[in-house]
Amino acid sequence: MQVIRSVNTMSEIIQKYHLQHKQIGFVATMGFLHEGHLQLMKEAKKENAIVVASIFVNPLQFGPNEDFEKYPRDEQSDTLLAEKTGVDVLFIPTVKEMYPHAMLIHMSIRERVNVLCGHSRPGHFDGVLTVLTKLFHIIRPTKVYFGLKDAQQVAVVDALIQDLNFPMELVGLPTVREKDGLAKSSRNVNLKEHERREAVWIYKGLLAGQQLLLKGEGNPALIIKEVTQTVEKHISGKIDYIELLSYPALKPVSTINQQVILAAAVYFDEARLIDNLILHPNGKIINRYN
Amino acid sequence: MQVIRSVNTMSEIIQKYHLQHKQIGFVATMGFLHEGHLQLMKEAKKENAIVVASIFVNPLQFGPNEDFEKYPRDEQSDTLLAEKTGVDVLFIPTVKEMYPHAMLIHMSIRERVNVLCGHSRPGHFDGVLTVLTKLFHIIRPTKVYFGLKDAQQVAVVDALIQDLNFPMELVGLPTVREKDGLAKSSRNVNLKEHERREAVWIYKGLLAGQQLLLKGEGNPALIIKEVTQTVEKHISGKIDYIELLSYPALKPVSTINQQVILAAAVYFDEARLIDNLILHPNGKIINRYN
Numbered sequence: 408m409q410v411i412r413s414v415n416t417m418s419e420i421i422q423k424y425h426l427q428h429k430q431i432g433f434v435a436t437m438g439f440l441h442e443g444h445l446q447l448m449k450e451a452k453k454e455n456a457i458v459v460a461s462i463f464v465n466p467l468q469f470g471p472n473e474d475f476e477k478y479p480r481d482e483q484s485d486t487l488l489a490e491k492t493g494v495d496v497l498f499i500p501t502v503k504e505m506y507p508h509a510m511l512i513h514m515s516i517r518e519r520v521n522v523l524c525g526h527s528r529p530g531h532f533d534g535v536l537t538v539l540t541k542l543f544h545i546i547r548p549t550k551v552y553f554g555l556k557d558a559q560q561v562a563v564v565d566a567l568i569q570d571l572n573f574p575m576e577l578v579g580l581p582t583v584r585e586k587d588g589l590a591k592s593s594r595n596v597n598l599k600e601h602e603r604r605e606a607v608w609i610y611k612g613l614l615a616g617q618q619l620l621l622k623g624e625g626n627p628a629l630i631i632k633e634v635t636q637t638v639e640k641h642i643s644g645k646i647d648y649i650e651l652l653s654y655p656a657l658k659p660v661s662t663i664n665q666q667v668i669l670a671a672a673v674y675f676d677e678a679r680l681i682d683n684l685i686l687h688p689n690g691k692i693i694n695r696y697n
Numbered sequence: 698m699q700v701i702r703s704v705n706t707m708s709e710i711i712q713k714y715h716l717q718h719k720q721i722g723f724v725a726t727m728g729f730l731h732e733g734h735l736q737l738m739k740e741a742k743k744e745n746a747i748v749v750a751s752i753f754v755n756p757l758q759f760g761p762n763e764d765f766e767k768y769p770r771d772e773q774s775d776t777l778l779a780e781k782t783g784v785d786v787l788f789i790p791t792v793k794e795m796y797p798h799a800m801l802i803h804m805s806i807r808e809r810v811n812v813l814c815g816h817s818r819p820g821h822f823d824g825v826l827t828v829l830t831k832l833f834h835i836i837r838p839t840k841v842y843f844g845l846k847d848a849q850q851v852a853v854v855d856a857l858i859q860d861l862n863f864p865m866e867l868v869g870l871p872t873v874r875e876k877d878g879l880a881k882s883s884r885n886v887n888l889k890e891h892e893r894r895e896a897v898w899i900y901k902g903l904l905a906g907q908q909l910l911l912k913g914e915g916n917p918a919l920i921i922k923e924v925t926q927t928v929e930k931h932i933s934g935k936i937d938y939i940e941l942l943s944y945p946a947l948k949p950v951s952t953i954n955q956q957v958i959l960a961a962a963v964y965f966d967e968a969r970l971i972d973n974l975i976l977h978p979n980g981k982i983i984n985r986y987n
Contacts, residue, residue, distance in 0.1 A: 418864065428716060511856040512826065515803045536802065537861075544862040566801040571827075572834040574708065 408490040410497045414505070414545055417498050421459075421547050429456040433548035434494075435539060438462035439479045442591050443583045445492045447552040450580055452493040459546050460489050461498040463505060468534030479593065498546070505541060514540060516563055519657040523559045523650055523670055524681065532563045539564060540571075548575050556582040556590055558668050558683045561696055562655035579696025582682070584610070590682045597678035601643070608641035609671050609682045616651075616669050621690035625663045627651040634671060647672035647679065654685055655696075664688050698780040700787045704795070704835055707788050711749075711837050719746040723838035724784075725829060728752035729769045732881050733873045735782045737842040740870055742783040749836050750779050751788040753795060758824030769883065788836070795831060804830060806853055809947040813849045813940055813960055814971065822853045829854060830861075838865050846872040846880055848958050848973045851986055852945035869986025872972070874900070880972045887968035891933070898931035899961050899972045906941075906959050911980035915953045917941040924961060937962035937969065944975055945986075954978050 411417045424431055432451030436444050444460075451458045462485055469475040482499065489497045514536040519525075525532060543551070551568075553561050561579040568577050583591045588610040589603075598606055616634040624630060634649050653660050654668040663686075670683035685693040701707045714721055722741030726734050734750075741748045752775055759765040772789065779787045804826040809815075815822065833841070841858075843851050851869040858867050873881045878900040879893075888896055906924040914920060924939050943950050944958040953976075960973035975983040 414862065425715070426718060510860050511806055511808045512860040513805045513807060515805070516801055517803060518801045541860075541862045544864055547864060570800050570802040570831075572704065572708075572831045574834055574837060 408486075408494055408497055410486060410499060412499055412501065412504065414500060417496070417500075417545050420496060421545070424457055425547065430549040431455055431457045431459055431546065433542070433546045433551045434458070434460040435542055435551070435553075436460060436462055437464045437478065438485050439481055439593055440485045440488045441593055443554050443556060445488060446583050447554060447580055448489065448492045448494055450578070451550065451552050454578075455549060457495045458493060459496045459498060459548065460494045461500075461542055461546070463498075463500055463538065463542070465534055465538040466502055466506075467510075467537055468531050470528060470530060473528075498542075505538070510537065513537075516566060519559065519562045519566060519655070522652060522657050523648065523668075524672065525559060526648070532560075535560060535563060536567055539567065543573055543575065550576045550578055552578045552580060554582060555579045555683070555685060555694075555696060556592070556681070558654065558670065558685060559657065562657055565655045565696075577697050581694040590680070592680060594678040594680060598675055598680075599677075602675045602678075605642045605644070606673075606675070606680060608638055609673055609680060611641070612637035612649075613669055613671060613682060613684050617684055617686060617690055617692065620663060620686060620688075625688075627660055627663060627667075630663075630669065634669065638671065638673065642673060644673045644675040647674055666693065698776075698784055698787055700776060700789060702789055702791065702794065704790060707786070707790075707835050710786060711835070714747055715837065720839040721745055721747045721749055721836065723832070723836045723841045724748070724750040725832055725841070725843075726750060726752055727754045727768065728775050729771055729883055730775045730778045731883055733844050733846060735778060736873050737844060737870055738779065738782045738784055740868070741840065741842050744868075745839060747785045748783060749786045749788060749838065750784045751790075751832055751836070753788075753790055753828065753832070755824055755828040756792060756796075757800075757827055758821050760818060760820060763818075788832075795828070800827065803827075806856060809849065809852045809856060809945070812942060812947050813938065813958075814962065815849060816938070822850075825850060825853060826857055829857065833863055833865065840866045840868055842868045842870060844872065845869045845973070845975060845984075845986060846882070846971070848944065848960065848975060849947065852947055855945045855986075867987050871984040878904075880970070882970060884968040884970060888965055888970075889967075892965045892968075895932045895934070896963075896965070896970060898928055899963055899970060901931070902927035902939075903959055903961060903972060903974050907974055907976060907980055907982065910953060910976060910978075915978075917950055917953060917957075920953075920959065924959065928961065928963065932963060934963045934965040937964055956983065 432455030434447045515533045520532045587607045589607045612634045615637040616630040649671045651669050672681045722745030724737045805823045810822045877897045879897045902924045905927045906920040939961045941959050962971045
């Protein structure tokens, strides 16, 4: 595995792959890799000749009250994991390399962002759009892989690729879960013991909502109520949101006759956890986006 | 020459060229082609295996008071001219093809735009950025060609390509002029006879300013004064602006020790004409950008 830190060197390597007609799968990360990231890399490896992964903690997507400096980093462990998982090129640029001067061009998104986690992170997705556009131009991948755990991010990347005709395919892969069903997250280690036992009920609550849909219930309010009651019954933490929206448009629906997302976020003492299901209108879980 | 109207077909053709390792030169136009456009195509032909040109009157770059509908169009003549000039593929998408639904992603530029022609066209360059990003992704050119007559547009495209790491090279080519020196423009036909005789003094005024710089004058105010006096002496129209700015940053300079643009815009009765010189700090004219 090559570890590349310079944009120019990365571009040269990509140019070489293009001349060899090699399909490139790309996984963009902020590092501190866990099983979720590795699944993306494994799938990219299956479907492409070359896998490029990037590790870049993007200052542009952190708000003024979000701690860019304190974001967890472990380059040594990440490098070992990426290599073991079959990544061919690991791109780890510095902030200076990615943003050599103040940006003149600004990218923003007007929809799909004022719901779910977007409420509490204004401007976050603008920074995501910008860094992904830069990375997509440097890596020029055939397919890009994102986890459906961050389903809102997948919806935003979908808009980016569609609206601006990026010549690449978006793949959204299912959330990786612990044995009991809890969505894997680097934040799970911040749960107290009783919180960890309770946390699985976010997922179980979503499944209870799905059950209603499977039985033919098309009223979003009733499904949200079912999830809310299930979560509240078993969890001491505080619900941030439980929402049901069309997917990927992320608009409110009055009745479920299209693909939807059923999503929840819960505050525990020192961790805010999120989870979601993407559902066919017949209630079946959609595990791969595109 | 192939004439292509569908984004998908265009993408397929480009993919074929990429697999053949063919360098692609791209000229984006709004049609109603004149000698200025054809020069771009000729240069693109010299430097690339394939030349793609596009004709698309982009609604996004027209303000509410600018008449998108009345923009001159002549597809039949354009097609003949493009073919004669050596264009391999002429891309003429419809508005629906380029903007199948309302855009969710918004692009904007914060600098380089509140000077020169940007004053009078707020939001214009945001629309330019968006359509060019889309076209660049569809055509995936090796080199893109723009005329330095629209030097501000070249500066904006330069920012776009640099900031977002577009994998392509920007080429700015010199303004094409009538025999007497007047910059070629489709608007020249709207000049009255005496205005046409006067109009060359925009160019001559800029050259008078350049003379001062060649003689060692480094004070922008004195150079602007020289241009203003020359233009006012010979032209009955009204000066919109005469500006001297760093180029491509388009920032005011207190003394000329870097590449600059000396630019003028003049209102005649039924035409507003623009012209400019890009100048080395020693006063020599720079004819090719990049």
